[in-house]
Amino acid sequence: MSLAQRRILLGVSGGIAAYKSCELVRRLRDLGAHVRVVMTENATHFVTPTTFQALSGEPVRVSLWDESAEAAMGHIELARWAERVLIAPASADLMARLAHGHASDLLTTVCLATAAPVYVAPAMNQQMWAHAAVQANLATLRSRGVRILGPAAGDQACGDVGSGRMLEPHELREAMVASFGDQVLQGKxxxxxxxxxxxxxxxxxxxxxxxxxxxxxxxxxxxxxxxxxxxxxxxxxxxxxxxxxxxxxxxxxxxxxxxxxxxxxxxxxxxxxxxxxxxxxxxxxxxxxxxxxxxxxxxxxxxxxxxxxxxxxxxxxxxxxxxxxxxxxxxxxxxxxxxxxxxxxxxxxxxxxxxxxxxxxxxxxxxxxxxxxxxxxxxxxxxxxxxxxxxxxxxxxxxxx
Structure with missing residues (x-):
């Protein structure tokens, strides 16, 4: 497997599964990928931007109003730079905002501005995942070509058991590797x-x-x-x-x-x-x-x-x-x-x-x-x-x- 010189923009939204995204950055880089991280404000309550910066070797972006970056239209530069956008974890809130076309923060703005394929790895409580609103948003995202990765089932941080766990970092890495392969069954x-x-x-x-x-x-x-x-x-x-x-x-x-x-x-x-x-x-x-x-x-x-x-x-x-x-x-x-x-x-x-x-x-x-x-x-x-x-x-x- 190789991701040599591939450009992956990792979006991290607010959820306890954000700690897994640290390992995901390392695993992607192990295969040669260039990784840039965009975090939501809520994500910073779980993992600091400094951690992702150390792991990725790149500056981490959080705010749409970063004057030094946005002076050069930084959100557009990020959108054009990415070959793949992977959001892991994707919270119920983040999925809802994507489904309704919001551009209320840097991550959702980049998703609207990019031509790169967008991959979403949901992570939330099993009852939230089963909610009709979340499933409707999921169907909307799929209908627009967003690729959904997972979730898995099992023990959750809240103590519940069921579907809603974010896929493991090695599974998401394999998905990224496969995404650059030939799509021999595209549309089938x-x-x-x-x-x-x-x-x-x-x-x-x-x-x-x-x-x-x-x-x-x-x-x-x-x-x-x-x-x-x-x-x-x-x-x-x-x-x-x-x-x-x-x-x-x-x-x-x-x-x-x-x-x-x-x-x-x-x-x-x-x-x-x-x-x-x-x-x-x-x-x-x-x-x-x-x-x-x-x-x-x-x-x-x-x-x-x-x-x-x-x-x-x-x-x-x-x-x-x-x-x-x-x-x-x-x-x-x-x-x-x-x-x-x-x-x-x-x-x-x-x-x-x-x-x-x-x-x-x-x-x-x-x-x-x-x-x-x-x-x-x-x-x-x-x-x-x-x-x-x-x-x-x-x-x-x-x-x-």
Whole structure:
């Protein structure tokens, strides 16, 4: 990764997450970026301008009425200098002022005056994040091309738990790196399914699989970084929504995932089925916990789950379809059979078991399509995901134009 000579204007608004922005400056500079910091007045109550000046090696601007800077139209110079504007943290107040076109301080004025892409990393209490006004402002910003990074879910400084945490500095740095890459899916609507599905036996037990969802989440993030508007349909996993993903739908069962994917792919350009969807479910779920019978076996009657990929390929004007095949043996033959049988455009096949695929940080994939294939050697899943998206975009262009 490199940000050598890239010019990033970091906006810091008022919130406790401002302390993370200090590390963010350091991480951006570690990759060679030039970083200038603009703070709101409220931000200075959490971190001093002197701290950011020491970390960035550049003067820090706070006031729109800085006579020495504004004598040379400093806010316009900053707006023209920036190749990217990243606001981290972005408070609810800052987002509201951006959404309504205010220019009441230096940071909002620069955002109005710049032609550079603007990235916003929200950070606020979970109840504030869920408020209808904040969500409406979020939708307005997205409609104007502002890129939203996060937020993540988890423990908050106020003691609450939920969505609203600012993404970690390394995640925001990766977003900046990706933003300077080729936007190979710019303007495309992409749906990604990820994670396992659970099929309930009774209120306590279920049938599931070992998928962690990491590969699918990495693919969703890579697609977002490539410029796509991404909807992520996620099975039961404990993973934060990847940066840049426009919408997340959480499901549990295969039937729920099928319904969510069908709805999300209406009008979509590409569907990437990275989820490990259960093939079968109990024919009937017991209403009470099944009790163990000493010396007796338990027999479960299973029914077949809906086939998401096959049902999509059977429809008219379906999206470009990319399947996944996790196999323990005969990987190529099973993958090519699935490619043809389900009417897919591409399939990503990988060996699982013996430390490969599930519950690991890395992966190796072979891509197959009707008249070709490509190897993606073993690497971190985020690296594999970026390579996969590049291949999908190339094939999509060749097939769909």
């Amino acid at each position: 609507k992409v749906v990604v399914s990820a994670g396992p599905t659970y099929e309930d036996i009774d209120p306590v037990r279920f049938i599931g699989n070992r998928s962690s969802g990491r590969m699918g989440f990495a693919v969703a993030q890579a697609a977002a970084y490539a410029g796509a508007q991404v909807t992520l349909v996620a099975g039961p996993v404990g993973l934060a929504t990847p940066a840049g993903v426009a919408k997340r739908v959480d499901v549990r069962s295969a039937a729920q995932m099928h319904a969510a994917v069908v709805e999300a792919t209406d009008g979509a350009d590409i569907y990437i089925g990275a989820a490990a969807v259960g093939d079968y479910r109990p024919s009937a779920m017991a209403t009470h916990k099944l009790k163990k019978q000493a010396g007796a076996d338990l027999t479960l009657q299973l029914a077949e789950n809906p086939d998401i990929l096959a049902s999509l390929s059977a429809g008219r004007d379906h999206p470009f379809l990319v399947g996944f095949a996790a196999e323990t043996q005969n990987v190529e033959s099973y993958a090519r059979d699935k490619l043809q049988r389900k009417g897919l455009d591409m399939i990503a096949a990988n060996q699982v078991g013996d430390g490969m695929g599930f519950e690991t940080a890395d992966n190796a994939i072979t891509l197959y399509w009707a008249d070709g294939s490509a190897e993606l050697p073993r690497a971190d899943k985020s690296v594999i995901a970026r390579q996969l998206i590049e291949r999908i975009a190339s094939r999509y262009k060749a097939v769909r134009g």
